[in-house]
Amino acid sequence: MAKSNEHFFYVLKCADGTFYGGYTTDVTRREEEHNAGIRCKYTKTRRPVHVIHFEKFETRSEAMKAEAAFKSLSRKAKESYLEGKAE
Numbered sequence: 001m002a003k004s005n006e007h008f009f010y011v012l013k014c015a016d017g018t019f020y021g022g023y024t025t026d027v028t029r030r031e032e033e034h035n036a037g038i039r040c041k042y043t044k045t046r047r048p049v050h051v052i053h054f055e056k057f058e059t060r061s062e063a064m065k066a067e068a069a070f071k072s073l074s075r076k077a078k079e080s081y082l083e084g085k086a087e
Contacts (some may be wrong), residue, residue, distance in 0.1 A: 005077055006056060007057045007058070007060045007063040008024050008025065008027050008054050008055065008057070009021065009022070009023060009055050009057065009064075009066035010022055010023075010024060010031075010045065010051055010054040010055075011052055011053040011070065011078075012028065012031070012034060012049040012051055013049065013052070014043060014046035014047070015046050015047055015048055015049065016046050017087065018046060019052075019075075020034075020040075020042055020043055021070040021071050022040075022067060023064050023067045026067065027054050029039065031049065031050070031051045034047070035047055035048055044075075053082055053085055055085075062084065076087060
């Protein structure tokens with residue numbers, strides 16, 4: 001299995017209005033997995049989910065650091081972060 005050279009931090013908006021941040025090498029595939037209830041307990045009960053934001057990084061480490069930073073934010077700070085990226 002070939003490894004992808006693309007690394008993404010992504011944000012989903014869940015059906016209950018919550019946000020979920022994650023790491024992947026394929027945003028489309030990962031969104032499909034979330035909506036199928038595969039590999040994520042949090043989104044399994046909050047479907048459907050939709051990708052509302054993603055960022056590409058050079059390395060897995062950078063993308064995972066972005067994910068961790070996002071997850072540590074308050075709801076209000078997450079909203080501000082996403083609004084700032086929508087430009």
